[in-house]
Every structure is written in C-alpha cells, then in structure tokens.
Amino acid sequence: MLVAFNKPYGVLSQFTPEPGSRWRTLAGFALPPQVYPIGRLDADSEGLLLLTDEAALVERLLDPKRGHPRGYFAQVERIPAADALARLADGVVIGGYKTLPCRVRRLAAAPPLPPRDPPVRYRKNVSDCWLALELTEGKNRQVRRMTAAIGHPTLRLVRMRIGRLELPALALKPGDWRKLDEAERQAAGARG
Incomplete structure (x- = not known):
C-alpha cells in the first residue's frame, strides 16, 4: 500500500x-x-x-x-540575486558536504498554498520571495541549510512533488x- x-x-x-x-x-x-x-x-x-x-x-x-526528484516551494528572506541562485543551483557546501546540483527559480508571485497555522512571522522591513526548487537528494534539513548558505534563510517550506x-x-x-x-x-x- x-x-x-x-x-x-x-x-x-x-x-x-x-x-x-x-x-x-x-x-x-x-x-x-x-x-x-x-x-x-x-x-x-x-x-x-x-x-x-x-x-x-x-x-x-x-x-x-x-536521483529521485522532489519539488519544493520555499519562502525565503529577502530577494536572492541571480548569482546567489546560480550558486544554489550548482550546489553549496553545508556541513562539509557539497550538495548535488539542483534546479531553482524565483517565482514572480506567491504560489497558491493554504495559509499556514500559525502564519509565518511578518517583518515589515524585511522583504521575502518564493523559490521553486527540485532536488534529487534529501539530506537532513537540506533545503533550509542550502538557502541559509546563500544568505536567504527559509521562512516556509512546502514539498509539492515526489517524482x-x-x-x-x-x-x-x-x-x-x-x-x-x-x-x-x-x-x-x-x-x-
């Protein structure tokens, strides 16, 4: 089953x-x-x-x-520049391990998700944006650690796809x- x-x-x-x-x-x-x-x-x-x-x-x-693909939406602090997204896509070092390359793109608008309970803390002076990521590996807290490694901590993370x-x-x-x-x-x- x-x-x-x-x-x-x-x-x-x-x-x-x-x-x-x-x-x-x-x-x-x-x-x-x-x-x-x-x-x-x-x-x-x-x-x-x-x-x-x-x-x-x-x-x-x-x-x-x-290399089973998994797709995520990640809401991150601030707006990552193109070079930060390129670093993320190429793989970043987290905990002495370089992640495999992944697909990543910045979304133009928030994806249609149900509200989170409790909601993500809103910060008036800190912008945020949504990324779509596809990874083929799944280490402990990997997406969160990857976005933090490029200076954009994850605020909300939703796995949208497996295979x-x-x-x-x-x-x-x-x-x-x-x-x-x-x-x-x-x-x-x-x-x-």
Missing part, C-alpha cells in the same frame, strides 16, 4: 512522540496500520509525504543512486491522506 499525506506544519514525520516535544505526530491522523514514512519532512516543513508498508519501495525511492506525483493533483488539504491508485504509484516512482 502507498499512501499520500499532506503533512501540516507542526507534525513530526513519525508515529512516536519525542519526550518533551511540542510537536504532534502522525499517530493523530488515523493513517492505515503498518505504514511508515518514506523519508521525512521536518516538523516545521509541510506538504507531500508518502507512507507505505512495502520495504522494497522505501529502498527504491530513497536510493541516492536513483511526477504532485500535491495539487491529489487535492489533499493539510492533514488529509489517501491511498494511491496504480497511476499515482507510477507517478511517484513506485513500479508495480
């Missing part, structure tokens, strides 16, 4: 709470029994999270040799989930 979940802000990508954590867990969303997340989204990130009960599928989708499976096409509100059909499994990169 392969399940798509629109993970809201403030939810850990795990079923067991961490001692003393203020974050909710996946246990609060009546997901099917025996599924577990394929990869992670941090508690302060939102969007498409896949869950499965198929161990081979987890290995296939997380294998770094396969060719897009969150808007699934029509899931934050906190909603559903089992994927065969065509959607194929789009997510799950063969058979």
Whole structure:
C-alpha cells in the first residue's frame, strides 16, 4: 500500500512522540496500520509525504543512486540575486558536504498554498520571495541549510512533488491522506 499525506506544519514525520516535544505526530491522523514514512519532512516543513508498508519501495525511492526528484516551494528572506541562485543551483557546501546540483527559480508571485497555522512571522522591513526548487537528494534539513548558505534563510517550506506525483493533483488539504491508485504509484516512482 502507498499512501499520500499532506503533512501540516507542526507534525513530526513519525508515529512516536519525542519526550518533551511540542510537536504532534502522525499517530493523530488515523493513517492505515503498518505504514511508515518514506523519508521525512521536518516538523516545521509541510506538504507531500508518502507512507507505505512495502520495504522494497522505501529502498527504491530513497536510493541516492536513483536521483529521485522532489519539488519544493520555499519562502525565503529577502530577494536572492541571480548569482546567489546560480550558486544554489550548482550546489553549496553545508556541513562539509557539497550538495548535488539542483534546479531553482524565483517565482514572480506567491504560489497558491493554504495559509499556514500559525502564519509565518511578518517583518515589515524585511522583504521575502518564493523559490521553486527540485532536488534529487534529501539530506537532513537540506533545503533550509542550502538557502541559509546563500544568505536567504527559509521562512516556509512546502514539498509539492515526489517524482511526477504532485500535491495539487491529489487535492489533499493539510492533514488529509489517501491511498494511491496504480497511476499515482507510477507517478511517484513506485513500479508495480
């Protein structure tokens, strides 16, 4: 079984709470029994999270040799210049590791996303903008660390796509989930 979940802000990508954590867990969303997340989204990130009960599928989708694409919208502080975006696209060094090249572009307007609860803190004297990024790797807090490395910290991060499976096409509100059909499994990169 392969399940798509629109993970809201403030939810850990795990079923067991961490001692003393203020974050909710996946246990609060009546997901099917025996599924577990394929990869992670941090508690302060939102969007498409896949869950499965198929161990081979987890290995296939997380294998770094396969370069499985993931698409994100990132709201960042200030407006990155073209050279900063070029550095981001070429790969930046974070924690002694140079990230793989990625695709990145600045969006002309905010993407059509539901409001975040709680909203991102508004700063009257600091501009922001939205970036669309596509990565083929998924290290710990990678997008946030990459944008910080070019001097533009991430304010809000939403994963919109895994493989060719897009969150808007699934029509899931934050906190909603559903089992994927065969065509959607194929789009997510799950063969058979």
